[in-house]
Amino acid sequence: MRMVAVQLRYLAHARSGDKGDTANVGLIALSPSLYDLLAREVTARRVARHFKGMVSGVERFELPNLNALNFLLHGALDGGGTLSLKTDAQGKVFSTALLRMKIDVPRKVAKRWRTRDE
Amino acid sequence: MTDEARTIRIAAGQGFWGDWLEAPVRQVRGGPIDYLVLDYLAEVTMSILQKQRTRDPAAGFARDFVTQMERILPDIASKGIRVISNAGGVNPRACAVALRAVADRLGLGEQIRIGLVTGDDLMDRLDSLTADGEAFRHMEDDRPLSDVRHEVRAANAYLGMAPIVEALRRGANVVISGRVTDTGLTLGPLVHEFGWSVEDWDRLAAGTIAGHILECGAQSSGGNLLRNWRAVPRLADVGFPIVEAQADGTFVVTKHPGTGGVVNIASVTEQLVYEMGDPTAYITPDAIADFTSIRLRQAGKNRVRVSGVRGRARTPMLKVSIAWFYGFKAVGTLVYAWPDAVAKAKAADAILRKRLKALGLEFEQILTELVGVNATHGRLGGTPDADIAEVTLRVGVRAREREPVERFTREIAPLVLTGPPSVTGFAGGRPQVEEIVAYWPALVARERIEPFVQVELL
Numbered sequence: 001m002r003m004v005a006v007q008l009r010y011l012a013h014a015r016s017g018d019k020g021d022t023a024n025v026g027l028i029a030l031s032p033s034l035y036d037l038l039a040r041e042v043t044a045r046r047v048a049r050h051f052k053g054m055v056s057g058v059e060r061f062e063l064p065n066l067n068a069l070n071f072l073l074h075g076a077l078d079g080g081g082t083l084s085l086k087t088d089a090q091g092k093v094f095s096t097a098l099l100r101m102k103i104d105v106p107r108k109v110a111k112r113w114r115t116r117d118e
Numbered sequence: 119m120t121d122e123a124r125t126i127r128i129a130a131g132q133g134f135w136g137d138w139l140e141a142p143v144r145q146v147r148g149g150p151i152d153y154l155v156l157d158y159l160a161e162v163t164m165s166i167l168q169k170q171r172t173r174d175p176a177a178g179f180a181r182d183f184v185t186q187m188e189r190i191l192p193d194i195a196s197k198g199i200r201v202i203s204n205a206g207g208v209n210p211r212a213c214a215v216a217l218r219a220v221a222d223r224l225g226l227g228e229q230i231r232i233g234l235v236t237g238d239d240l241m242d243r244l245d246s247l248t249a250d251g252e253a254f255r256h257m258e259d260d261r262p263l264s265d266v267r268h269e270v271r272a273a274n275a276y277l278g279m280a281p282i283v284e285a286l287r288r289g290a291n292v293v294i295s296g297r298v299t300d301t302g303l304t305l306g307p308l309v310h311e312f313g314w315s316v317e318d319w320d321r322l323a324a325g326t327i328a329g330h331i332l333e334c335g336a337q338s339s340g341g342n343l344l345r346n347w348r349a350v351p352r353l354a355d356v357g358f359p360i361v362e363a364q365a366d367g368t369f370v371v372t373k374h375p376g377t378g379g380v381v382n383i384a385s386v387t388e389q390l391v392y393e394m395g396d397p398t399a400y401i402t403p404d405a406i407a408d409f410t411s412i413r414l415r416q417a418g419k420n421r422v423r424v425s426g427v428r429g430r431a432r433t434p435m436l437k438v439s440i441a442w443f444y445g446f447k448a449v450g451t452l453v454y455a456w457p458d459a460v461a462k463a464k465a466a467d468a469i470l471r472k473r474l475k476a477l478g479l480e481f482e483q484i485l486t487e488l489v490g491v492n493a494t495h496g497r498l499g500g501t502p503d504a505d506i507a508e509v510t511l512r513v514g515v516r517a518r519e520r521e522p523v524e525r526f527t528r529e530i531a532p533l534v535l536t537g538p539p540s541v542t543g544f545a546g547g548r549p550q551v552e553e554i555v556a557y558w559p560a561l562v563a564r565e566r567i568e569p570f571v572q573v574e575l576l
Contacts, residue, residue: 085483100498
């Protein structure tokens with residue numbers, strides 16, 4: 001099967017929030033079959049690699065009922081809350097940084113989703 | 119109507135302190151509702167309110183609440199809508215007194231019965247509770263509170279829905295609390311209306327999830343929605359979310375007809391995952407909700423049906439939010455223009471850092487961001503366009519002492535005439551020195567906290 005690298009922005013949407021110095025990213029697949037693909041490809045390990053140097057650790061939780069994965073990105077907010085000097089001290093847009101990550105998907109999946117205007 | 123078929127409509131009117139001022143009045147007049155919930159408190163809000171109360175003993179609550187209530191009190195009275203709010207902050211009694219004055223002035227004194235919920239404020243009890251064995255260890259790094267005890271500015275236990283239920287039972291139609299959980303504001307009226315048992319964990323979890331969907335206002339009805347964001351209709355006229363709940367714990371999320379925004383699976387799911395930890399254990403004072411049990415179904419236009427929610431028994435502990443004085447920070451910004459905007463901003467940053475060092479100033483941290491290049495995505499933002507029209511240099515510093523931060527604020531403007539060229543955007547003057555009040559999450563044994571409910575005769 002021919003595979004193509006596709007950015008997560010074409011396959012999912014996301015929202016993030018904070019708990020202290022941890023940002024959470026809820027990654028929501030655009031369909032149940034894309035959820036299976038994401039659950040397989042977007043592992044805690046790969047997300048940790050994506051954010052290398054920006055976070056100290058990654059945990060992943062699965063919510064197949066919502067077609068969603070939840071990632072906890074520890075040490076992501078430069079101290080978090082009122083301590084952080086960052087523009088995004090509360091990780092409000094950290095979700096979009098995850099959507100930059102690319103995964104390999106079958107060409108026909110790429111064709112179906114990547115052409116959509118998001 | 120049988121209790122099974124009865125629907126209770128709970129409307130969100132405010133997602134945080136500073137949310138859209140028009141929302142409560144639109145919720146009250148846009149269609150039928152039974153309850154209006156107004157959430158004002160975030161982790162940092164309590165310390166801000168505490169600071170206000172130190173300056174003025176009659177302050178320390180969300181004043182917006184009183185002005186918003188002034189607009190809707192006649193509707194509340196004539197339509198029999200009840201209002202639940204944690205606007206009381208660190209001074210719920212003063213908030214109730216202020217509202218009472220407004221109701222009397224409007225000639226609605228007889229029709230407004232205020233319920234006051236207190237008992238969350240632990241500031242005066244911290245030492246006795248500590249002596250009784252409560253160490254208030256930091257939930258993340260396990261340090262005991264004694265490390266920072268003399269810097270504590272506010273300490274509040276998160277109360278659950280029980281005192282809200284009690285206030286409603288005693289006939290209050292406006293309930294004002296301090297630190298009641300955001301979700302408890304919605305769960306309270308559901309327990310009151312449907313008579314759910316305090317050990318009916320599935321239903322309590324369902325009502326908690328209803329509260330989570332409402333607690334951030336329009337964030338579940340099209341606001342801040344990434345999925346198909348261009349297609350979200352008429353956000354200028356966005357309708358805040360409404361939960362239509364039934365006795366079995368199922369509910370529909372919707373909004374008033376004719377309003378903008380959208381309620382669909384995507385909008386509700388984005389709110390569900392917001393600030394999520396372990397989805398199987400969403401811990402509140404009332405129950406532990408399992409988000410992996412939630413079933414969502416589009417049940418008509420702008421209607422999402424929520425069912426299947428499972429819960430587990432509440433924990434023996436309550437969370438405590440402690441605010442403590444940490445130090446000072448300041449952030450300065452300057453805008454550098456094409457050509458070589460990024461290079462100029464970086465050169466200015468280097469000069470600034472050299473000067474701070476030469477002055478012998480010590481900071482815990484100096485953070486430089488180039489807004490437009492790396493502020494939100496760090497290195498993932500990639501190499502900036504060489505031809506970029508402008509970039510904002512944003513430098514922040516933090517220290518335990520005020521003096522170095524104060525001096526830093528005097529070092530930004532001079533860069534305009536003593537640094538790289540093509541710089542603007544300094545009309546706002548010197549950066550402000552901000553006090554940092556840090557958040558210290560801890561636990562306390564539930565039995566030590568006694569919520570206190572008073573209905574009128576304030």
